[in-house]
Amino acid sequence: MKVSLAIPEKTGNKKYAAALLAALASLSASAEQAELTVYTALEANDLKKYADRFNEDHPDIKINWVRDSTGIITAKLLAEKENPRADVIWGLAGTSLLVLSDQGMLQPYAPVGVEKLAKGFRDANDPPAWTGMDAWVAALCVNRYEMEKNGLPVPKSWKDLLDPVYKGHVIMPNPASSGTGYLDVSSWLQLFGEDEGWKYMDGLHANISRYTHSGSKPCKLAATGETAIGVSYAYRAAKLKNQGAPLDVVVPEEGVGWELEASAIVKGTHNLDAAKKLMDWSVSLRANELYNEGYAVVALPGVAKPVAHFPPEVTERMIENDFSWAAANRARILEQWSSRYDAKSEAE
Structure with missing residues (x-):
């Protein structure tokens, strides 16, 4: 959405008009930015890093984190089954995602590049309901x-x-x-x-x-x-x-x-296009290099570097x-x- 405003040449409040234009431009930018509610069990001190790296490639998508331990997030998702509030799960135990998948709560999607992931780091169904990140x-x-x-x-x-x-x-x-x-x-x-x-x-x-x-x-x-x-x-x-x-x-x-750490789209999301972009990024080389900063075993072969000790x-x-x-x-x-x-x- 683009906003334009014609300002009469003879006006007694040009400063007001300029401020109005700036506010409308800001409103326009906000309207164009998609927002995703992302449920996660990632370490709390890593959340900003994950969002920042993703936003380097997708500045048009804002991540709103909901973070807790694995059991709490899993229970929250199950409790919200009939009225899902999350768009994406990014960083939750694979066994939890299997439970959610069995409940029909995940949106199958094959992220771009999913075929490159190591065996065992993706759901066996085609398209997969979830994809792995690290172990x-x-x-x-x-x-x-x-x-x-x-x-x-x-x-x-x-x-x-x-x-x-x-x-x-x-x-x-x-x-x-x-x-x-x-x-x-x-x-x-x-x-x-x-x-x-x-x-x-x-x-x-x-x-x-x-x-x-x-x-x-x-x-x-x-x-x-x-x-x-x-x-x-x-x-x-x-x-x-x-x-x-x-x-x-x-x-x-x-x-x-x-255990695997994995990601998935929550069925019923109203932000499916943005959710797919996050899932595409989650299996990319850049994402796997990010995972390797916290884990020694990652989904994409050949990425993990030796870890001291x-x-x-x-x-x-x-x-x-x-x-x-x-x-x-x-x-x-x-x-x-x-x-x-x-x-x-x-x-x-």
Whole structure:
């Protein structure tokens, strides 16, 4: 929309007319800028960076973020199923998107360049309901000083954490709110079997000091010495270690869970054209280079650069994660987990 206004040559209020023209021009520019409500579980301090990089290529689209932890965003989307408020999901656990897809809540769309993504980083349907961005992998963040001070041996496996010597020295994420927490729980149930998996978590619970609502928080707490061991993810541990934190990054020898971070268009959006542009950008080379600033594994092959202190054994210890099973059983698993262990969860 272009705005024009004829101003008589003889006017007693040229300043007013100029101000009016400027205001109308501003109104015109605003009218031409699309706005997207984007739901995300990306780290809060990364949101401006993501929006700024996208706007370098698409200054005509404004992103309005709605950010929370994975579980909260997933629950919010499900609650809004009949009256969706989000246009796009950019940065949410793949298992959550599988749940939303099964509910018929996602708009299938094949972003430009989607065929270049690595196997497993896109929905198998054609067109796909979602596309992957990056992956994060479980690991232990172990504070060397705290371990030495408390006379604790460095654990090598998940089951090592059952030793009573670790009582009160372990913090992990709550799976109901944290995608990292859920990948831990679902991977233990796959690794050990359901009966043994719950027995394992019973034993681990005895040593847990508290459950956090963020997947990165246990590692941050380990980095600052507020706990000896934080159950978190490998890239966060490597990044904090690279910044000078006294951490060892331990990849448990039984194998580790992992999760995709992914994006999708919400069915029913009134801003479909702008949503498609964001999805196109989300699988681009520029976007994958952005993801690599926060994750060591990204969707586009050949993009990821080596990360200092990222343990090389991670890839060989990533389990064959059954994402469909994890998504289909999510509600049941979380209900059982909460009934058993939620008393130690920190207040929101």
